[in-house]
Amino acid sequence: MATISDVASRAGVSTATVSRALNGKSTVDPELVARVIAAARELGYQPNGPARNLRRQEAAVLALIISDVENPFFTAIARGVEDVAHKVGYSVVLCNADENAAKERRYIDVAIQERVAGVIMSPTSTATNIDPLVNRSTPVVAVDRPLPGHPSDTVLVDTRLAAREATEHLLARGYRRIGCVTGPSGVRTAEDRLAGYRDALRAANQRGSTRLVRRTEFRAPGANRAAHELLAQPEPPDALLVANSAMAIGALGALAERGLRPGRDVGVVAFDDVPWAALVDPPLTVVAQPAYEIGTVAAQLLLARVNDGARPATTTTLAARLIERGSSHR
Amino acid sequence: MATISDVASRAGVSTATVSRALNGKSTVDPELVARVIAAARELGYQPNGPARNLRRQEAAVLALIISDVENPFFTAIARGVEDVAHKVGYSVVLCNADENAAKERRYIDVAIQERVAGVIMSPTSTATNIDPLVNRSTPVVAVDRPLPGHPSDTVLVDTRLAAREATEHLLARGYRRIGCVTGPSGVRTAEDRLAGYRDALRAANQRGSTRLVRRTEFRAPGANRAAHELLAQPEPPDALLVANSAMAIGALGALAERGLRPGRDVGVVAFDDVPWAALVDPPLTVVAQPAYEIGTVAAQLLLARVNDGARPATTTTLAARLIERGSSHR
DNA sequence: CACACTGGAGTAATCGTTTACTCAGACCGT
DNA sequence: ACGGTCTGAGTAAACGATTACTCCAGTGTG
CATH class of the missing domain: 1.10.260.40 (lambda repressor-like DNA-binding domains)
Incomplete structure (x- = not known):
């Protein structure tokens, strides 16, 4: 060569x-x-990249550690990050932590070893430890979920408010016993969506019941079980707020398995506006999160910090948007 | 540090x-x-990774250049590659060529500069040029589509046979005028699916008509237009074979927009078994491709070649499986 | 006319590892 | 007891780029 x-x-x-x-x-x-x-x-x-990076003591590479490559929400973030980074000559390496703290830990080590210029990550849980990055003063931007411990640039969605609005929408549509299928405890987005749901119930003078709430991993099988459990109760919910699109698949599957029609029998609102949401029958009412924009904002923040490590940390909160479709209309 | x-x-x-x-x-x-x-x-x-890689003249990193991160088929491949690579201590960097030859070209250059151990890629088109990799004897494995030019390890799905079987299935179900919405010309999987479709028609002594075939990019909007065109004809098709899941979204949307019910009015079979396929009404009949397995096989081949550059190039062809659901039953 | 200055090119040090080579000592067999 | 082997550790030379420093020629100035 x-x-x-x-x-x-x-x-x-x-x-x-x-x-x-x-x-x-x-x-x-x-x-x-x-x-x-x-x-x-x-x-x-x-x-020779390694030689150049060795000498320059820095590579024009950003690491993006996402919690699930198969979740369209995160791949949309990835596109946003890439588009911004490429424009200024940075490459992006995408790492899939798979909601697994060990894999995440491993990718953090890889990022350090390869001396990337910066890291964008959606932490898998409160257990996420970015001390190694902070100690080496590698810039980090958190997306979707805040990082525990150190203050750092963060790009979030106001998911609590969005959950509240979604729940209020269901109440306004006449649903009275609303259930919630959310993510594991310790994951901020899961907690926030639950909190927003409770906010709405409280504002409507309803007493929430833990019997109407299930927590499970952010995937279809868990949500399927959770929905079955909720619906099998003596006083089942007449609507469900579901915390992401993979879970929506599980929950809608459970409804179908029980012969219940979304909307008419059980109102459904799910987070994330996936391309197929309009295709199911009835079309799925969703909370659309600005995923691509999260990616672009995060990349801009990270690049700014790479050039000026002393900038104060900022938190950007973007709004989500409720898209009403048939699954929340009787 | x-x-x-x-x-x-x-x-x-x-x-x-x-x-x-x-x-x-x-x-x-x-x-x-x-x-x-x-x-x-x-x-x-x-x-220090760069120092180590400089000295060792090789990094324990594989590049995976896929043609679309937002396509679940490719993200499933990515998981297969990652799982195998991690087991033997390799990292995987995921690059999204976005069906764009320029981005692809750029990522090939990045892979060369960073001196990755090997590259797995799904070429965007026949224009893909891997000469730079071959010249530097960087091992390359092609997935989903063969690489033009140089013989190289390749992992494919017998997509022509699968398309034929899917078409025969529609014929067996009583559909008589079957249309095909496939990808752009020059993309091998698009050609093969069309060829399999024609094989089936020929075997059934039907003369295919170009009026029943549309080519478009592998995305929903193009497929939506294509399906509308096909269905607006004086003698519209009574069934559609659709070449991937994003296109299925476009085509099913077109049916809904025309008040046609999949199955009863127009039979539909699409490639790729996505999680939501069973949720739409009626559930979508699909050709399930073994995407995860493509990834694992490709990674194994690549690692084998990294250790022994002289191995002869092999082509592995995996079988796809038709999953019959409601959209292909009247 | 001598001298300071400047632009542009070369020389060589440097980044942090890995590893070929060297060397000292321990151990063994005759 | 002595030479030969072997083990395990240190010394120093790479790897290929960037860049501080040096040097030279040409220009401008007093």
């Missing part, structure tokens, strides 16, 4: 000149620049 | 010994190993 000295000798200059010509750092005779560029092209020269 | 010589002096040994103790390459006095490990832990030492 061609190295910088191959290029240098072919162009008849020193390696320093090649480096300067290619990076445009300092002024170089235009004729030499042309010779260098020609030589580099002829040899198919690609600079 | 602590370096290897910090660890060395704290443990009272040379850097060479630290390296050997930590990597377990050569025999080191157990007592020294213990001292080194203790010192490393106390300092929070994380080896």
Whole structure:
């Protein structure tokens, strides 16, 4: 593989000149620049990234550690991050922590070892420990969920308010016993959605009951079990607030298995506006989160911090939007 | 940030010994190993990846360049690759080419610069050029679609046969004018699915008509337009074979917009068994591709080639499976 | 005309590892 | 007892880029 000295000798200059010509750092005779560029092209020269990063003590790479690649919410964030990063010459490596604290831990180590310029992450839980990153002063931006411990730039959705609005919408539609299927305890988004749900009940002078709430992992099978449990009770809920789209699949499956029709029999509102939401029958009422925008904002914050580590930490909260469809109408 | 010589002096040994103790390459006095490990832990030492990669001339990193992160088929492949790679200590960086040849080209360059151990990719089109990788003898494994030009390890699905079986299934169910919505010309999976569709028609002594075929990008909006065009004809199709799940969303949307019920009015079979397929009404008949397995096989092939560049190139073809549901029953 | 200054190129140090080579001592067989 | 082997640790040379420093020639100025 061609190295910088191959290029240098072919162009008849020193390696320093090649480096300067290619990076445009300092002024170089235009004729030499042309010779260098020609030589580099002829040899198919690609600079050795590790060597460059070793010397520069930093790579133009951002790590994005997301809690689930198969969740469209997170892949949309990823696209937002990528689009911003690429525009300014950064690459993004995507790491899938899979809602698994051990994998997450491992990817944090990888990010440190590879000396990435910064990390964007959606922490799997309150157990997430970013001390290693903080100790090495690697900039970190949290998305979707705040990071425990250190203050850091954070991009969130006002999910508590969104949950409250969704619940109020169900109440306004005449549903009276609203259940909630949310994520595991310790995960902030799960807690917030539950809190918003309770806010709405309280504002309507309803006493919430723990019998109407289930917590489970953010995936379809858990939500399926949870929905079955809720609906099998003597006084089952007449509506469900479901905390993400994978869980919506499980919950809607449970309704179908029990011969219940969403909307008419059990009102349903789920978080995340997935492409298929409008296709199910009846179409699914959802809370649309601005996922792509979360990604772009996070990337901008991270890049700003890479250039100025002293900036104070900020928290950006974006609004979610309720999209009413048939599953919340009798 | 602590370096290897910090660890060395704290443990009272040379850097060479630290390296050997930590990597377990050569025999080191157990007592020294213990001292080194203790010192490393106390300092929070994380080896400098770029330095290590520079010296070793190779990084324990695989690049996975997929054509669309938002397509569940590709994210499932990604999980397969990750699971295998992690087991043997490799990291995976996921790159989203977004069905865009320029982005793909760029990620190939990044992979070369970072000197990754190998690349797994689903080429966006026949324009994909992996010469730069081949010239530097970086191992490449193609998934889902073969690579033009060089022979290389390839993991495919027998998508032509699957398309044929899906079409035969529709014929067996009594549908007579079957239409096909497939991907752009030049993309192998799009061609193969169309070819399988035609195989089935030919075997049934039907003359296919180009009026029943539409090609479009592998996304919902294109498929929506295509389905509308097909259905607006004087002699519209009574069934549709749709080439992936994003397109299925577009096509099912078109049916709904025209007041047509899948199954009863227009039979539908789509590629890819997405989690929501069973939720739509009627449930969607699909061709399930073994995406996760594609990922695991590809990763194994790539790792094998990293260890032995001289292995002959192989092509693995996996079978897809038709899952019959309501959308293909009148 | 001598001298300071400047722009542009080369020389060589440097980043943090890994590893070929060297070397000291322990152990063994004759 | 002595040479040969072997084990395990240290020394120093890479890896390939960037960049501080040096040097030279050309220019401007007093």
